[in-house]
Amino acid sequence: MVTITFTGVSQCFHGRQIFGPLEARLSGGKITAVTGQNGSGKSTFLKLAGHLLLPSSGSVLVADDGVELHKDALRQRLAMVTPELRFYDRLTARENMDFLLGMRGMTLDEGEYRDLLERVGLVEAAVAHSYVGEFSTGMRQRLKMAVLLASGADIWLLDEPGANLDEAGRDLLAAEMRQAAARGVLMAIATNDTREEALADETISLAGG
């Protein structure tokens, strides 16, 4: 089972302490909500969990059955949905997915691709000939979900994943999150949305300062 363990983690930016020292343990099969006011470090927490940022002090250990995961081995199992995640504006949805998934050695045939788009509420005919730069914000968010689902990752770090989604999109997201957790996916959601928070098995509250 995959776990992420925060030991004495503090994070400072430009001399200002964002949070810490923090002790936390995230486990596969559980949804952990990370809550706190704006600027309390929720997004930073996710970046630390994915080793996309080094902590100012303390350590973040990502392990599978006690064996530490590093670099490519970790990235191969990691997927994120965050407002900072952008796709290539001058590539189509299919080209973006083929590139990103291809970098992990995965390919989608036409049927799988169509099914995936349908699963996240995107109509293939509507996106086939458009560059991602022409997508609405909601469509981009759904595309992020599609890449997340196709990535085969078992560590999901989600930063306000319901942002820019309509009701149907939020319901879809909630259902996918529950299913993924049931499959053993480790999931952390940075959120202030009470509906997303209600999905969580546990909550880490970042007080800030």
Next chain:
Amino acid sequence: MKPSLWQAVKLVFVKEFTVGMRFKAAWAAMFMFALTTLACVSLALQGGVLEPRLAAALLWIIIFFASMAGADRVFADEDTAGTLLALRLYGGAQPVLWGKMLYTFFLLLVLTIFITPLFLLLIGAEMAAAGAFVLALLLGVAGLAAAGTLLAALVTGAQVKSGLFSVLMLPIILPVFLPAIFLTAASLGAGEVPVGFLGGMALYDGILAVGASVLFDYLWYED
């Protein structure tokens, strides 16, 4: 399942090429610079012939500064577009580095193939050693691509990307740049061709590429 390094490098190259062809900013900047300088040289010479050493220096100055206009974009464009996170999440360090380096080499090679015949025609140069000339161009461009890709990655987080890129680039590329000028001059008739310089350039290119490969892991991963 991880793809082979070559498969992943090809994916990065094809992505760079596709985005580059659709956006065209890097291509336009480089080719416009090259065309402008070539036009200036042509107008200044007014049909006159340039001395080989001066011609060689001028050719490499045009290639160097034209490449500065495009090579620094390989990571800066990802940063500006916000796609760097996606690339970091899904792409391993080595495929990204080698894919981008290969694309930069291709970009600079196309630029060189475009500039060189025009330049030689304009200055009325006579070729004394075509083989050495072509090898010097290839090795010089390979050095520019290797150093340019690494420096572009290094300066991506900096506030003044272009300025820093050019300042750092010159001292790093000098061991390739100077022999390239001497070889080009000799190939255009300024004395005997210093063949040994070709080996030196190849060796330095290799060091640059391997050095970039080792250093890039530290830039790409935080652990």
